Amino acid sequence: MLDWLVIGGGIHGCTISTYLIKHKKVEPLKLCIVDPHSEPMTRWKQNTAKISMSYLRSTSVHHIDIDPFSLQQFARKVSNVHKDFYGIYKRPSLELFNEHCDKVIFETGLKKCWHKGLVGKVQRGKDFWEVYTENGEMFKSKNVVIAISVNEQLLIPTWAEELAVNCPKRVHHIFDENMKEVSKLKAPIAIIGGGITAAHLAIKLSQQFPGKVSLIKRHPFRVHDFDSDPGWLGLKRQGPFSRVKDYRIRREQIKRARFKGSVPRDVLYAMKRLEAKEKLHIIDGEVTSYTLDKETLNLNVISNSLQVRHVLLATGFLPTRPGHRWIERLIEEEHLTCAHCGYPIVNKALEWGPHLYVMGPLAELEMGPIARNISGARQAAERIVASL
Numbered sequence: 001m002l003d004w005l006v007i008g009g010g011i012h013g014c015t016i017s018t019y020l021i022k023h024k025k026v027e028p029l030k031l032c033i034v035d036p037h038s039e040p041m042t043r044w045k046q047n048t049a050k051i052s053m054s055y056l057r058s059t060s061v062h063h064i065d066i067d068p069f070s071l072q073q074f075a076r077k078v079s080n081v082h083k084d085f086y087g088i089y090k091r092p093s094l095e096l097f098n099e100h101c102d103k104v105i106f107e108t109g110l111k112k113c114w115h116k117g118l119v120g121k122v123q124r125g126k127d128f129w130e131v132y133t134e135n136g137e138m139f140k141s142k143n144v145v146i147a148i149s150v151n152e153q154l155l156i157p158t159w160a161e162e163l164a165v166n167c168p169k170r171v172h173h174i175f176d177e178n179m180k181e182v183s184k185l186k187a188p189i190a191i192i193g194g195g196i197t198a199a200h201l202a203i204k205l206s207q208q209f210p211g212k213v214s215l216i217k218r219h220p221f222r223v224h225d226f227d228s229d230p231g232w233l234g235l236k237r238q239g240p241f242s243r244v245k246d247y248r249i250r251r252e253q254i255k256r257a258r259f260k261g262s263v264p265r266d267v268l269y270a271m272k273r274l275e276a277k278e279k280l281h282i283i284d285g286e287v288t289s290y291t292l293d294k295e296t297l298n299l300n301v302i303s304n305s306l307q308v309r310h311v312l313l314a315t316g317f318l319p320t321r322p323g324h325r326w327i328e329r330l331i332e333e334e335h336l337t338c339a340h341c342g343y344p345i346v347n348k349a350l351e352w353g354p355h356l357y358v359m360g361p362l363a364e365l366e367m368g369p370i371a372r373n374i375s376g377a378r379q380a381a382e383r384i385v386a387s388l
Contacts, residue, residue, distance in 0.1 A: 005141035009035030013147040019381035051200035060090040062374040147359040153318040187212035193314030195261035206280035214281040222262040228369040247339035257369040349387035
């Protein structure tokens with residue numbers, strides 16, 4: 001019998017596991033993290049490596065350790081190796097952030113808590129939860145934390161879905177796990193999207209294929225340092241949000257608060273410099289149709305036609321609730337409460353049912369727009385641990 005089982009081993013899963021261990025709420029031998037990958041934070045590292053992110057969008061105090069200044073203290077020890085932080089908000093380099101995560105994972109022994117598997121069912125026992133993997137394995141645990149993300153719910157435009165059926169090797173969503181290495185694609189390449197993912201990808205590929213990369217975006221660049229107002233990190237925004245009783249209004253507030261499809265100013269300037277050197281083409285418009293022959297793909301954007309070899313989608317994720325069938329079954333069998341949008345209605349400790357907790361997207365109706373972020377992972381872990 002386990003004391004705690006965490007579903008998902010990304011940033012959120014590793015954060016709550018670290019908090020539980022370091023606050024002595026669980027012994028590592030009584031904790032299990034179930035995740036479909038072989039190592040902690042695999043998907044995070046894969047996705048950020050694909051787009052060659054240099055610096056995170058979050059600040060230096062947002063990471064998986066319990067001490068807010070742990071990352072800065074770690075940086076002092078390795079400052080001869082890294083260009084540690086960027087800008088006035090001290091955004092950490094990806095390399096530094098990942099090495100710090102590896103350090104925390106090592107010192108807490110999270111790899112010893114690791115179980116590679118894909119959850120297929122969660123159900124309530126007498127005084128515990130039963131978690132089944134799709135391979136038929138079963139774990140019993142007194143407490144369960146669902147810390148899954150929306151990574152599996154790729155948002156793909158209708159025309160691209162059709163193209164993927166007709167010619168699957170020509171179009172890829174950048175965060176599709178089957179999309180291994182973008183540098184092996186053949187130019188010219190079109191990137192679809194106007195947010196930070198598309199921007200990082202455009203910078204990376206225009207340096208590898210100068211003059212042969214086009215970024216197609218539907219709207220003018222939206223420039224914001226973060227993906228929501230920093231006021232959402234504290235009571236300035238969270239206080240009024242928590243007093244709203246209508247979850248439809250909360251959902252609308254979350255939608256308005258997110259700076260969807262936005263980029264930080266330094267990333268925008270990097271793209272503009274590449275555009276000025278004609279290494280990157282930036283096109284305002286939307287793909288309306290395409291034609292395909294053996295060698296080239298013709299994308300029709302407003303009144304123009306663009307010839308490319310490959311299309312990379314940086315179009316984000318669907319806003320629907322993650323978890324698919326096993327979450328739906330859990331809701332039905334345990335009579336768990338959801339809002340009209342399908343997302344959980346939880347208490348302030350993020351408890352959805354008896355000893356069943358949520359983090360990440362599943363917690364956003366309680367925590368607001370930061371729930372999916374690293375800052376949200378920290379605050380969620382703090383809430384859960386404080387309630388024990």
